Amino acid sequence: MTNPFHEPASPGDSDDAVWEDLVRRLEADPAAGPELPGEQASGADAGTGAGTGGTGRVDPTLFQMHPALGGPRDYEADDDDEGFVPEEPPALGSGNPLLTLAWTAAAGAPLMLLVLAIFWRRAPMPLWIGLCVVALAAGGFLFARLPRFRHEGDDGARV
Incomplete structure (x- = not known):
């Protein structure tokens, strides 16, 4: 070696x-x-x-696992289980309009700032400041809508 x-x-x-x-x-x-x-x-x-x-x-018995320790493949699959069938997603336009506007502003304002920085560097200063304010306000609104407490029985598996 x-x-x-x-x-x-x-x-x-x-x-x-x-x-x-x-x-x-x-x-x-x-x-x-x-x-x-x-x-x-x-x-x-x-x-x-x-x-x-x-x-x-x-x-070879030195490499055998203890019976109490189960590995990821040490189980029997349920053949009678139908499996998970997700529910139908809602239509695209059926959400909260204020929430949709906030997401559009939170994503669109920084993209618009990038486009301005690339193509129109001499844009008026109120436009630059306005886009920054819109992006921050939309992000603050979305942050304020986050849940503050975990619901009982919610394991976090669903979005």
Whole structure:
């Protein structure tokens, strides 16, 4: 392997042996279980780490999860569930007209300021100030309409 300090390798270092070992372990039979790094050694030199039992192989029961810990796929799907069917959205023009005007002003005034800055730099100062006031007033109105308290039973899943 490369040096533990993550320094550039010297010209004499070769990672070919490490690469060959990695490829050999990846091509090994996955049912045999993970191997220990010292498994290539003779039987007397084989690793005897915890959970290996002196055989040079890791005990597969070490990687099993506790039954109380469930993973994301450890459940049975409900086949009788019909699934979620959303309600029909309201028509576009059926909202509160004041709220629609506030959203239009809050988004349109900064865009108009950008267009003025690009194409008409000598626009009259009252127009610049007026667009700034409209954008701030619309943003303040929308901010004031935000809910102040969470409703009971509302988990936030619906917008």
